[in-house]
Amino acid sequence: MFEIGAVITTLLCVYLLNRKKTLGWLFGIFGAALFFIVFIQEDLLFQSGLQVVYLAQSVYGWWSWKKEDKKKPKMMDNWIVAIAIVEVLVISAVLVSIIPSLSGLGAFLDVLTTLLALLATYYLSKKIIQSWYLWVLINILMLALFILQGLWIATGMEIILLIIAINASINWTKEFKYEKV
Secondary structure (H helix, E strand, C coil): CHHHHHHHHHHHHHHHHHCCCCCHHHHHHHHHHHHHHHHHHCCCHHHHHHHHHHHHHHHHHHHHHHHCCCCCCEECCHHHHHHHHHHHHHHHHHHHHHCCCCCHHHHHHHHHHHHHHHHHHHHHHCCECHHHHHHHHHHHHHHHHHHHHCCHHHHHHHHHHHHHHHHHHHHHHHHCCCCEC
């Protein structure tokens, strides 16, 4: 039941953010709370912790977008984004290697997607176009994680989120003139 509610509110969140609607952040708050419960039940500790951060980031995103609602998305230098991704990969590998309870592909994907999602959500709260490129990558990795965990409803959600992220990355890139960050 929680998984279905989390999926519905998360899909609404991402759909509305794709359409540049501030209301999407409110659905993000509800989706994060529901997914927190789901991930605790599945022993996905990093994903659970991520939901707490998502809740806080959704509050920040709501505030930021209400304040800057008329501002257009910005394009960040790709080399800065690439460096951030490499840093996330290194941190993920280090965490999995030094924390005994984290072992295997599932644990690595849990850590990696958590850290990438933190970065992507921050970028999205600032209306940085590359946030959607990161979400494409994250959705692909989350598909693998959810399949490993047998979370089939969430897997279906990730397929839809992947399609939305691809659409948003194309539309946001085409639709707006860039402001360098």
